[in-house]
Amino acid sequence: MDCGFMDLSSDIAPIDQISSARVRQGVLEVMGLYKKPLENGSIEYLAGIRWWDNDYDIGYNLPNLGQSGKISKNVDWIDVVVGARYTCIVDENWKLRVHGDIGAGGADFTASTTAGFVYTVNDLIDVDVKYKATWVDYTEGTGGQRDYFVYDTVTHGLVVGVNFKF
Numbered sequence: 813m814d815c816g817f818m819d820l821s822s823d824i825a826p827i828d829q830i831s832s833a834r835v836r837q838g839v840l841e842v843m844g845l846y847k848k849p850l851e852n853g854s855i856e857y858l859a860g861i862r863w864w865d866n867d868y869d870i871g872y873n874l875p876n877l878g879q880s881g882k883i884s885k886n887v888d889w890i891d892v893v894v895g896a897r898y899t900c901i902v903d904e905n906w907k908l909r910v911h912g913d914i915g916a917g918g919a920d921f922t923a924s925t926t927a928g929f930v931y932t933v934n935d936l937i938d939v940d941v942k943y944k945a946t947w948v949d950y951t952e953g954t955g956g957q958r959d960y961f962v963y964d965t966v967t968h969g970l971v972v973g974v975n976f977k978f
Contacts, residue, residue, distance in 0.1 A: 814841040816946070818967065831880075832871035837967065839864055839946065841924075843893070853900040853907070862891045862915060862922055864948065866963065885961060887952060889918025905932045909942065919950040926971070938975040944968060 821834040843860030865888040873880045895913025902908055907930040914923045928942025945968035953959035 813843075815839070816944075816967070816971075831873045832869070834867075834869040836867040837864070838866070839967075841893070843895075845897070853898065856897045856899070858893070858895045858897060858911075858913060860893055861917075862893050862924075864889050864891070864918070864950070887950075887961060887963070889950065891915040891917040891919050891922045893922065893924075895924070899930070902929075906930070907932075909940075919948050921947070921949040923947045928971075930975070936977050938977065940971070940973040940975055942971050944971045 893915030
């Protein structure tokens with residue numbers, strides 16, 4: 813299971829026509845895996861779901877037209893995802909890990925890739941440091957209509973996690 817969350821906002825825009833903007837994105841991934849041991853590591857075949865939950869709020873002020881208000885959009889969907897993860901044992905405590913997956917369902921396309929290291933603290937705990945990028949191409953509604961919504965983006969950055977082994 814992997815969870816990502818982003819909450820960005822601004823109260824002032826450069827042209828004084830938009831008075832506030834907020835984007836909140838939540839992504840939850842739940843995967844099952846089949847692990848195949850290799851000589852110096854393993855490969856894991858993954859299948860699961862990626863749930864997207866996004867909220868957008870834009871407050872606007874149009875003094876020349878005498879109008880102000882707020883536009884909000886709340887969108888969520890689920891994609892089916894398949895992929896693989898390769899782990900290479902570097903030494904007793906360190907592992908190199910790369911991961912890639914693709915999917916679709918609610919979105920037209922989604923994909924994710926990671927690369928990083930895992931440090932084994934003890935038999936129960938690992939520390940995971942990686943760089944992750946997640947792509948999505950989602951469209952809702954019909955172009956030119958009021959309900960038309962497109963979310964075509966890449967979210968990426970450093971991820972630090974703690975893995976508990978049972």
